[in-house]
Amino acid sequence: MGFRDLIADFKLQWGVHPDGHKSLTSERPIESMPLPERLVLPLAQHIGAPARPVVAPGERVLRGQRLAEPVGMVSSAVHAPTSGRIADIGDYPVPHPSGLAAAALVLLPDGLDEPVAFEPCEDPHSLEADEIARRVAAGGVVGLGGATFPAAVKLGLGKRNPVHTLLLNGGECEPYLSCDDRTMRERPQAVVDGARLMARALGAQAVVIGIERNKPAAIAAVQLAASGHPEVSVRALPVRYPMGSEKQLVAYLTGVEVPAGGLSAEVGVVVHNVGTAAEVSRVLRTGEPLTHRALTVSGAAISRPANLRVAIGTSVADIIAHCGGVRRDVARYVMGGPMMGMLLPGTDVPVVKGSSGVLSLTSEEAGGGSASACIRCARCAGVCPIGLQPFEMAARIRAGRAEAAVDLGLKDCIGCGSCAYTCPAKIPLSHYFSYAKGSLAAAERSRLKNESIKKLTAARSERLAREAREKAEAAARRKAEREAAKRRAAEAAAGEAAEERREVPQVSA
Numbered sequence: 253m254g255f256r257d258l259i260a261d262f263k264l265q266w267g268v269h270p271d272g273h274k275s276l277t278s279e280r281p282i283e284s285m286p287l288p289e290r291l292v293l294p295l296a297q298h299i300g301a302p303a304r305p306v307v308a309p310g311e312r313v314l315r316g317q318r319l320a321e322p323v324g325m326v327s328s329a330v331h332a333p334t335s336g337r338i339a340d341i342g343d344y345p346v347p348h349p350s351g352l353a354a355a356a357l358v359l360l361p362d363g364l365d366e367p368v369a370f371e372p373c374e375d376p377h378s379l380e381a382d383e384i385a386r387r388v389a390a391g392g393v394v395g396l397g398g399a400t401f402p403a404a405v406k407l408g409l410g411k412r413n414p415v416h417t418l419l420l421n422g423g424e425c426e427p428y429l430s431c432d433d434r435t436m437r438e439r440p441q442a443v444v445d446g447a448r449l450m451a452r453a454l455g456a457q458a459v460v461i462g463i464e465r466n467k468p469a470a471i472a473a474v475q476l477a478a479s480g481h482p483e484v485s486v487r488a489l490p491v492r493y494p495m496g497s498e499k500q501l502v503a504y505l506t507g508v509e510v511p512a513g514g515l516s517a518e519v520g521v522v523v524h525n526v527g528t529a530a531e532v533s534r535v536l537r538t539g540e541p542l543t544h545r546a547l548t549v550s551g552a553a554i555s556r557p558a559n560l561r562v563a564i565g566t567s568v569a570d571i572i573a574h575c576g577g578v579r580r581d582v583a584r585y586v587m588g589g590p591m592m593g594m595l596l597p598g599t600d601v602p603v604v605k606g607s608s609g610v611l612s613l614t615s616e617e618a619g620g621g622s623a624s625a626c627i628r629c630a631r632c633a634g635v636c637p638i639g640l641q642p643f644e645m646a647a648r649i650r651a652g653r654a655e656a657a658v659d660l661g662l663k664d665c666i667g668c669g670s671c672a673y674t675c676p677a678k679i680p681l682s683h684y685f686s687y688a689k690g691s692l693a694a695a696e697r698s699r700l701k702n703e704s705i706k707k708l709t710a711a712r713s714e715r716l717a718r719e720a721r722e723k724a725e726a727a728a729r730r731k732a733e734r735e736a737a738k739r740r741a742a743e744a745a746a747g748e749a750a751e752e753r754r755e756v757p758q759v760s761a
């Protein structure tokens with residue numbers, strides 16, 4: 253550890269050290285899981301507008317074919333993981349905090365795995381920045397660390413703000429997960445290659461890959477792959493949760509604080525996940541879109557913990573069956589890690605692009621127990637990486653004053669769960685915050701909708717008044733024209749009569 257890292261470690265005041273449980277899977281190489289009999293592909297697997305289907309039920313599709321296209325600036329395409337028939341487009345259970353069903357395509361594989369014609373690129377480093385971003389967008393790549401922000405949109409941030417550094421997050425600080433660790437150990441060249449391509453698209457001169465110190469094999473593999481590329485450096489990160497969250501990573505690796513409510517690009521830094529980098533390299537070199545991903549299957553209840561490469565759309569039930577089923581009672585199924593992952597209502601939900609793990613946790617692992625009253629110990633404030641006062645925010649939310657919690661920084665909360673993890677009273681603090689943020693977002697959406705309805709109503713009234721006014725003016729104009737025409741006709745008739753009188757010859761007596 254260098255002097256710079258020692259100082260940076262010394263300065264760290266936040267975070268927790270949950271039991272990692274990494275050894276359950278960290279020595280298990282990523283294996284490919286066979287295709288299941290049915291794939292359910294949600295249209296919203298990313299942050300932004302859901303994709304729009306471009307195929308119809310009954311249609312045969314090929315592997316890699318675009319099934320749904322992006323809508324608007326922030327969105328992402330969905331592609332077929334194999335050839336088969338579209339059985340349905342409708343609402344199906346999806347991994348979402350609301351637990352509600354959402355629109356998805358159902359694909360029944362035909363076993364032929366027949367691909368579309370891909371366009372590989374032998375030297376993607378010769379591509380222009382815009383072309384790299386275009387191909388990443390065409391490949392439907394989103395942040396694979398769980399954020400699921402469309403990767404191409406993030407690559408365009410360099411146009412708005414000068415970006416000097418690309419940070420790759422190889423922290424994987426969530427307990428149980430080891431698929432990023434395995435990706436770095438098994439595909440370090442792809443990680444470094446993808447990072448260099450993304451840096452080219454961003455116009456960034458430097459790439460820093462941060463990897464937690466508890467992954468020495470990954471650090472060694474990526475360092476070896478980066479040798480010969482002086483713009484790429486590897487930095488070891490302290491083992492601390494949530495080291496991998498964007499603002500903490502930027503602060504630790506660059507010493508620069510991202511302002512509250514701001515983006516890291518505003519301080520010249522863009523952060524991507526190591527798995528995303530490896531995928532960008534694969535998509536650009538092969539021309540094949542994102543249709544599969546690596547994930548960790550773990551938890552004490554699963555018979556055979558594993559790291560798998562699965563087709564997106566595979567159900568959690570199929571994955572658990574592939575891993576030998578469960579051998580103990582499952583208290584909780586989680587998609588992602590136990591700290592920030594999503595509690596699943598059951599196993600009939602598909603893996604999506606952002607799914608980094610499927611956990612089957614026993615009651616001992618899930619913890620829980622009933623909450624007691626806050627003892628004002630302030631431990632939650634001590635571990636919060638953002639420097640918030642969780643107990644005070646929770647008190648305001650409990651009192652139905654979510655707006656007042658915003659004054660304490662509720663919107664800056666990254667939902668890391670460190671406060672709840674450390675709370676001796678077992679108060680589910682981060683659940684309060686995600687609930688309050690969800691209600692505030694819903695209220696904001698409803699306010700915007702009402703405003704938009706008001707604007708539309710006002711515009712309609714104005715249009716109706718304008719049309720009535722224009723109609724009255726047109727009627728008045730027509731009446732005036734009719735009267736003028738009548739007047740002109742009368743004048744013409746009078747003129748003709750006078751003329752006739754002048755033309756009658758005068759007979760002398």
Ligand code: SF4
Nearest residue numbers: 636665666668669671
């Ligand atoms: S308040 Fe939010 S950011 Fe702070 S520890 Fe709790 S969940 Fe994490």
Ligand code: SF4
Nearest residue numbers: 626627629630632675
């Ligand atoms: S850690 Fe729990 S008990 Fe202590 S102040 Fe925070 S909410 Fe209260």
